[in-house]
Amino acid sequence: MQYQRSSQLFAQAEQVIPGGVNSPVRAFKGVGGTPIFVSKAKGAYLYDEDGNRLIDYINSWGPMLLGHAYEPVISAIKERADRGTSFGMPTELETQIAALAISMVPNIDKIRFVNSGTEACMSAIRLARGFTKRDKIIKFAGCYHGHSDSFLIQAGSGASTFGTPNSPGVTQGTAKDTLLAQYNNLQNVQQLLEANPNEVAAIIVEPVAGNMGCVPPLEGFLEGLRDLCTAHGTLLIFDEVMTGFRLAKGGVQERMQIAADIVCFGKVIGGGLPVGAFAARNEIMNYLAPVGPVYQAGTLSGNPLAMAAGYAMLQAINDDATLFERLDAKTAYLHEGMDQVLKASGIDYTINRLGSMISVHFDARPVIDFDSAKNGDNERFKKFFHGLLQEGVYIAPSAYETWFITDALTYEDLDFTIAAVAKVIKSL
The missing domain is CATH 3.90.1150.10 (Aspartate Aminotransferase, domain 1)
Structure with missing residues (x-):
């Protein structure tokens, strides 16, 4: 060629x-x-x-x-574009896609839409810290959760490709609050939790890793994370930016029957347009502004073109047995x-x-x-x-x-x- x-x-x-x-x-x-x-x-x-x-x-x-x-998605985008591309005001479509997503995914009561998977994971961490009133998080070497500072500690994917997993520009102050664990190693996670009692707000994980190649969880790994989080008062965050609506209608939570506390979405949920989202049960999501103290905002969040594409995609998935x-x-x-x-x-x-x-x-x-x-x-x-x-x-x-x-x-x-x-x- x-x-x-x-x-x-x-x-x-x-x-x-x-x-x-x-x-x-x-x-x-x-x-x-x-x-x-x-x-x-x-x-x-x-x-x-x-x-x-x-x-x-x-x-x-x-x-x-x-x-x-995909024709239904393209048609939905075209139809919405004729009515305007951005308003910075609420639309009915945002509620419709939120309700549809919540009906498809287990263990979530509310969802907030953002503009990328990075933004979803970044916001989920802030929410977890605000909800638990703790500072530290645990992430896994090789798991990539976007390019927010907290996550560029032994990140996989593009960071590994370039051999710069610890990116310049990430401060030591940020890095000290990110504890690094080995994927598929529960003993390692337990040691970190015990060494930092009552300090870890959340464990964030790709439930099926996709940024060191495809690396599935070993039997018992996700179940063990759930048990450890429950025992230590730590929130379990599933980064389902890749796996959400791809491995099952309800993602890994449905496929493997494991409940996360916060779930992050991207990719499929936008039907090919820039969309991210994070979701949880009411008591956690109600900590978000404007009803709660944890601030998160975005001018283009819930953009009507993106919501139209995502809604058409989720409808097609939901209707295909x-x-x-x-x-x-x-x-x-x-x-x-x-x-x-x-x-x-x-x-x-x-x-x-x-x-x-x-x-x-x-x-x-x-x-x-x-x-x-x-x-x-x-x-x-x-x-x-x-x-x-x-x-x-x-x-x-x-x-x-x-x-x-x-x-x-x-x-x-x-x-x-x-x-x-x-x-x-x-x-x-």
Whole structure:
């Protein structure tokens, strides 16, 4: 494939945008080469500025659960745009999508909409601190909750790709209130709680990690976090920006039958537009302004275009009784096909999967946390990425990212992908 137009556009972008991109992982620093500039997308496919068609396995990093340019979502956006794009005043649609989301997700009574997953997680932490009157939080190495200062302590995903998990600009004062735990290690969490009695406001976790590749929770891990939080008066925050409305209608809380105290959303809940949200039971959410003392605000929160897109997306998910069965089946099919190819090659590998999230790690040992994710052969991953790109398959340009499956993928697409993997692996 030729990428002349993309290369030209990237050179132009570098002159006016830091690194030529508005989110670092897009720059291909983790895999080398020049990023692909997209012209349009439809269903399971991206079409770049050079006219190439690519089967898409990142799907805007998760929200395109039903495919790009999904007609009900596009129609809803167009209809709302004709009536105005922003008011800074309440609309009925905000109440409608809030009621729908609450009906789909267990253990929440109220929800507040913001503009991104980062903002949702940042606000959830502030709310937890205000509610518990404690300062410290526990997060897990390799889990990414956005670029708020509190979270850039051993963050995964893009931060890991660049080898700068502790970002300059994060003060020591902020860092001291963020305690770092090892994912899937309950003993480590218990030690931190016991060493900081009555000081930890919340534990925030990706219940299925997606920013060190796909790393599912080990059996008993989430249940153990719930028990530890209950015992220590600490709130359990599920960052379901990736998993919410993707792994089940009610996200991980529904799929694994574990109750969080605060849940953060993004991606799917916006139908592809910039939306985040956080939700909890009444006693916690009523601590928010204007009814409570914890301040949080946003001029564009509840933007009508974003609410229209999100409402159309959630309605489609809520009305489709077999959606998650289809998504799980397609992801399992891809897993089995790649497993056969990789096993026959003799290359060391591990495939992690849960629901419609999946990733390939070039290491034979189990990948259960950030340290084990870092053991993968990243040089081999770079060649794997570029090989698939040449075959017309687009995966995340980082070894530290999950792939996202969309229902728009056909089994023909999956067979094409498996064949492409076989061809690329043979070249490795």
